[in-house]
Amino acid sequence: MSHATPYRDMRMLRAAREVSSTYTITPVAQTPGAYTITGGSQPYTVQADPNWKAEPTCTCPDATRRKDTWCKHVIAVFLKEPTLRCQLIDLFLE
Numbered sequence: 001m002s003h004a005t006p007y008r009d010m011r012m013l014r015a016a017r018e019v020s021s022t023y024t025i026t027p028v029a030q031t032p033g034a035y036t037i038t039g040g041s042q043p044y045t046v047q048a049d050p051n052w053k054a055e056p057t058c059t060c061p062d063a064t065r066r067k068d069t070w071c072k073h074v075i076a077v078f079l080k081e082p083t084l085r086c087q088l089i090d091l092f093l094e
Protein backbone atom coordinates (compact mmCIF):
# COMPACT_ATOMS: atom_id res chain seq x y z
CA MET A 1 0.00 0.00 0.00
CA SER A 2 1.32 3.43 -0.94
CA HIS A 3 1.45 6.23 1.60
CA ALA A 4 1.49 8.89 -1.11
CA THR A 5 -1.76 10.78 -1.35
CA PRO A 6 -3.24 10.32 -4.80
CA TYR A 7 -3.03 13.47 -6.87
CA ARG A 8 -6.78 13.68 -7.29
CA ASP A 9 -7.22 13.75 -3.54
CA MET A 10 -4.71 16.58 -3.06
CA ARG A 11 -6.41 18.56 -5.78
CA MET A 12 -9.76 17.90 -4.15
CA LEU A 13 -8.41 18.89 -0.72
CA ARG A 14 -7.17 22.19 -2.10
CA ALA A 15 -10.56 22.79 -3.70
CA ALA A 16 -12.20 21.97 -0.39
CA ARG A 17 -9.97 24.42 1.44
CA GLU A 18 -11.14 27.05 -1.03
CA VAL A 19 -14.76 26.12 -0.33
CA SER A 20 -14.32 26.20 3.44
CA SER A 21 -12.67 29.62 3.35
CA THR A 22 -14.88 31.39 0.80
CA TYR A 23 -18.27 29.67 0.88
CA THR A 24 -20.84 29.63 3.65
CA ILE A 25 -21.62 26.28 5.24
CA THR A 26 -24.85 26.29 7.21
CA PRO A 27 -26.34 23.37 9.16
CA VAL A 28 -29.85 22.43 8.04
CA ALA A 29 -32.28 22.77 10.97
CA GLN A 30 -33.65 19.52 12.37
CA THR A 31 -31.52 17.39 10.03
CA PRO A 32 -28.37 16.01 11.68
CA GLY A 33 -25.42 15.88 9.30
CA ALA A 34 -27.06 18.05 6.62
CA TYR A 35 -25.44 21.31 5.48
CA THR A 36 -26.30 23.90 2.88
CA ILE A 37 -23.34 25.37 1.00
CA THR A 38 -23.77 28.78 -0.56
CA GLY A 39 -21.37 31.18 -2.24
CA GLY A 40 -20.77 29.21 -5.42
CA SER A 41 -22.78 29.46 -8.61
CA GLN A 42 -25.61 27.51 -6.96
CA PRO A 43 -26.43 26.32 -3.44
CA TYR A 44 -25.81 22.63 -2.75
CA THR A 45 -26.71 20.34 0.11
CA VAL A 46 -24.34 17.88 1.72
CA GLN A 47 -25.73 15.02 3.79
CA ALA A 48 -23.21 13.37 6.07
CA ASP A 49 -23.85 10.59 8.55
CA PRO A 50 -22.87 11.70 12.07
CA ASN A 51 -22.63 8.00 12.98
CA TRP A 52 -20.08 7.35 10.20
CA LYS A 53 -22.09 4.50 8.71
CA ALA A 54 -23.37 5.82 5.40
CA GLU A 55 -21.36 7.51 2.64
CA PRO A 56 -21.79 11.29 2.49
CA THR A 57 -23.76 12.69 -0.44
CA CYS A 58 -23.93 16.07 -2.18
CA THR A 59 -26.37 17.51 -4.69
CA CYS A 60 -23.70 19.10 -6.92
CA PRO A 61 -23.07 17.84 -10.49
CA ASP A 62 -19.57 16.63 -9.62
CA ALA A 63 -20.86 14.33 -6.87
CA THR A 64 -23.71 13.11 -9.06
CA ARG A 65 -21.36 12.26 -11.92
CA ARG A 66 -18.60 10.56 -9.95
CA LYS A 67 -19.95 8.29 -7.24
CA ASP A 68 -16.57 6.86 -6.27
CA THR A 69 -14.97 10.02 -4.90
CA TRP A 70 -16.12 12.83 -2.66
CA CYS A 71 -16.71 16.28 -4.06
CA LYS A 72 -15.10 19.38 -2.58
CA HIS A 73 -18.29 20.30 -0.72
CA VAL A 74 -18.30 17.05 1.26
CA ILE A 75 -14.65 17.53 2.17
CA ALA A 76 -15.25 21.17 3.11
CA VAL A 77 -18.06 20.17 5.48
CA PHE A 78 -15.82 17.57 7.11
CA LEU A 79 -13.01 20.11 7.44
CA LYS A 80 -15.31 22.64 9.05
CA GLU A 81 -17.27 20.43 11.44
CA PRO A 82 -15.20 19.17 14.38
CA THR A 83 -17.68 16.35 15.04
CA LEU A 84 -17.32 15.07 11.44
CA ARG A 85 -13.63 15.79 10.90
CA CYS A 86 -12.44 12.30 11.81
CA GLN A 87 -14.35 10.91 8.81
CA LEU A 88 -11.80 12.56 6.50
CA ILE A 89 -9.58 9.57 7.18
CA ASP A 90 -11.75 7.62 4.73
CA LEU A 91 -10.18 9.66 1.94
CA PHE A 92 -6.79 8.10 2.59
CA LEU A 93 -7.74 4.53 3.36
CA GLU A 94 -9.25 3.58 0.03
Ligand SMILES: [Zn+2]
Nearest residue numbers: 058060071073
Ligand atom coordinates in the same frame (compact mmCIF):
# COMPACT_ATOMS: atom_id res chain seq x y z
ZN1 LIG B 1 -20.61 18.76 -4.00
